[in-house]
Each structure stands twice: as C-alpha cells, then as structure tokens.
Amino acid sequence: MSEFSYQFSRPDLLTQALTHRSAGAPHNERLEFLGDALVNLFIAEALYQHWPHADEGALTRARAELVRESALAPMARQLDLGAKLILGPGEMKSGGHRRDSVLADALEAVVAAIYLDAGFEACRSVVMPWFQAAMDDLPPPHKVGKDAKTRLQEWLQGKQKPLPVYALLSESGEDHAKTFLITCTLQQPPLVTQGEGGSRRAAEQAAAEAALQALGAT
Missing domain, CATH: 3.30.160.20 (Double Stranded RNA Binding Domain)
Known part of the structure; x- marks a missing residue:
C-alpha cells in the first residue's frame, strides 16, 4: 500500500487535503473534519457487519482502536503522504511531515477529498482496504480495547x-x-x-x- 488507488477528477481537492494550515489557505482542516466523520461511519458499519453479536461497548472500543491517531498515522506513512504534504517553512523545519497528528489529519482530509470527488460508495471502496489488516488483527469482542x-x-x-x-x-x-x-x-x-x-x-x-x-x- 504505497499509493492510494484513486485518480482524482478534481486534483485541487487532493492538493487542499495535503495542505497544512501552516502553508496558508485553502488548507485541509475542513476536509479533516468531514473525513473524520466518514472514517468513523465506514468503520462503524464494517464492525456492525463483522461482529453481528457484539454489544455496543465492544463495537465502540474497536472503532476507537481503529481510528485513533496512532492507527491512522502508519496508514498515512504507507500511502507516503508525508512526502506529499504541503507545509509552511517552520512546520517543515520542525518535522511536521513526520508527526503522527499531522499525518493522521492529512489521511482524514484525503478521505473527505475522495468523497467530494466521487461520492460515498466510491470513497468507501477506496478507503476500507486501508483498514483491512487492522480489522483482521482485532482481538475477540470481549477483549478489544481492554488490557x-x-x-x-x-x-x-x-x-x-x-x-x-x-x-x-x-x-x-x-x-x-x-x-x-x-x-x-x-x-x-x-x-x-x-x-x-x-x-x-x-x-x-x-x-x-x-x-x-x-x-x-x-
């Protein structure tokens, strides 16, 4: 998973998704807001189908495991988003392209950009394979999120x-x-x-x- 398998019909959406606030407007914060909601919905739906007998608590803990910053940042690295980020000089100098929070935010923004470019179903079909390995590695419902x-x-x-x-x-x-x-x-x-x-x-x-x-x- 070194690149996401999607070609934008509106490349400006991808550019905005990869633009950090430090680089000026239009930046990716609004897209990040939308992408966060989309990722949570995609994962919630997938878990609901994956675990038909799990209770709400287990589903909530599993979703939190899959969408937390420390889970999204490695996906962003696999997609090589760090190298594509548009950062201001100060943010670049401080290593923003390697920071988990910046990478996770960019991933969510890219999800929103795909959604705006192609719609819900196309976005889900592109995004959900990114999470498949993590979903496969989830422990049983009664264990997930519990030490x-x-x-x-x-x-x-x-x-x-x-x-x-x-x-x-x-x-x-x-x-x-x-x-x-x-x-x-x-x-x-x-x-x-x-x-x-x-x-x-x-x-x-x-x-x-x-x-x-x-x-x-x-």
Whole structure:
C-alpha cells in the first residue's frame, strides 16, 4: 500500500487535503473534519457487519482502536503522504511531515477529498482496504480495547473471587533502561505469576497476562 488507488477528477481537492494550515489557505482542516466523520461511519458499519453479536461497548472500543491517531498515522506513512504534504517553512523545519497528528489529519482530509470527488460508495471502496489488516488483527469482542489487568479483574469479579495483588519482586538496570519483575497473586484460585517489563505498569500487565493464560481465560 504505497499509493492510494484513486485518480482524482478534481486534483485541487487532493492538493487542499495535503495542505497544512501552516502553508496558508485553502488548507485541509475542513476536509479533516468531514473525513473524520466518514472514517468513523465506514468503520462503524464494517464492525456492525463483522461482529453481528457484539454489544455496543465492544463495537465502540474497536472503532476507537481503529481510528485513533496512532492507527491512522502508519496508514498515512504507507500511502507516503508525508512526502506529499504541503507545509509552511517552520512546520517543515520542525518535522511536521513526520508527526503522527499531522499525518493522521492529512489521511482524514484525503478521505473527505475522495468523497467530494466521487461520492460515498466510491470513497468507501477506496478507503476500507486501508483498514483491512487492522480489522483482521482485532482481538475477540470481549477483549478489544481492554488490557490484561482489566480482563483479569473482570474475570475474577464475574466469578466473585478476590481481586489480584501486584507486588514488586525486583528492579534492576540503569535509570534509562530499568527492568521490573512483578508478581501477580490470586487467592482463589491460588495462583502466583510473574511478569517482566521496562516499566512497573508493563510488568504488571505481563504478570496479569500470564495469570489469564494459566487460568485459561485468554
């Protein structure tokens, strides 16, 4: 996916979609507004069809995962939008063409430009393949958007069991490259797991994931 497979009948729309505010008007902010709504609708519809039995909460979390800035920016990079952006000198010097927020905004603006150029169905047919790999990688509905600690807590609460206790077992390494070892202790069923990570939070998540696997609750 190095280029988007669409030829504009109105190239000025694409130019505007790629023009950052720093480069002057007409810039892409209005297109970004429209593109954000279109992307949310495309993804909402796709998830509704993809998960016919998922509840509203799971659908909402999945959509948030797919349309967040950190998900859109890599797509923009795959489409090489950074090299096509029109930026003001200051924004270019500060690396705006590499910034996630700028790239994600440009992607949404391009979506709107395609919609205005060709209509809803044509836009959806161009845009949805960009999201296919991410949709294929989504976890099951009950897991999406939930980290391991949250899933473990919900599993225990669902069985009316005491919540886990996390404790720091060891901390090693230099300040800039520490390694934390955390234990996750369950009373019922009795279980102790360990997790390692570059931060205490990451180690706790790893320990919780190990507990979920040991419980067969993944």
